[in-house]
Amino acid sequence: MTGESAAVLAAGVVLWRTAPAGVEIALIHRPRYDDWSLPKGKLKRGEQFADAAVRETREETGLGCDLGAVLPATRYLVDGRPKEVRYWAARAHAGDFVANTEVDAMVWLPPTAAHHRLTHDRDRPLITALLLTLA
Numbered sequence: 252m253t254g255e256s257a258a259v260l261a262a263g264v265v266l267w268r269t270a271p272a273g274v275e276i277a278l279i280h281r282p283r284y285d286d287w288s289l290p291k292g293k294l295k296r297g298e299q300f301a302d303a304a305v306r307e308t309r310e311e312t313g314l315g316c317d318l319g320a321v322l323p324a325t326r327y328l329v330d331g332r333p334k335e336v337r338y339w340a341a342r343a344h345a346g347d348f349v350a351n352t353e354v355d356a357m358v359w360l361p362p363t364a365a366h367h368r369l370t371h372d373r374d375r376p377l378i379t380a381l382l383l384t385l386a
Contacts, residue, residue, distance in 0.1 A: 259334040262304035263291025264341035265381040266316055268359065274385060276365040276378060277343065279311050280356040286370035287358075289377065291336050300337045311354045314346035320384040325373045340381050 266277040266289070278287045292307035294300065301318055308316050319340035326335050348357045360368060366378045 260294045261336040262300040266341050268343045275359040279354045282355045287368045313348045314343045316341035322380045340384050
């Protein structure tokens with residue numbers, strides 16, 4: 252496979268926490284794309300998917316996390332190249348969000364609100380998959 256057609260590999264999480272009314276899910280806003288999405292990013296050379304998921308979560312949200320169940324991967328094209336993103340359920344822990352050039356906002360929302368706020372349809376089934384793992 253040539254470098255041009257090789258899939259872009261990325262990892263991400265559905266970041267969650269408990270709240271008085273139940274579970275809340277973190278969504279991030281990326282000004283470059285003007286979208287609401289889940290924390291994710293490309294693997295660095297030689298990096299494992301799980302390590303990338305934890306690193307990207309810290310970089311984009313400022314929060315540490317504990318990876319839980321594996322969630323479905325998403326596959327789609329970006330500028331004609333295939334992209335594969337592997338996801339985990341991830342319980343949030345210590346840290347604080349600080350806006351930066353890559354991510355300018357983060358919100359915690361109940362699952363239904365998070366489902367509606369997500370920009371990309373491909374991300375919505377991940378909310379359902381998370382809830383099934385927590386049931």
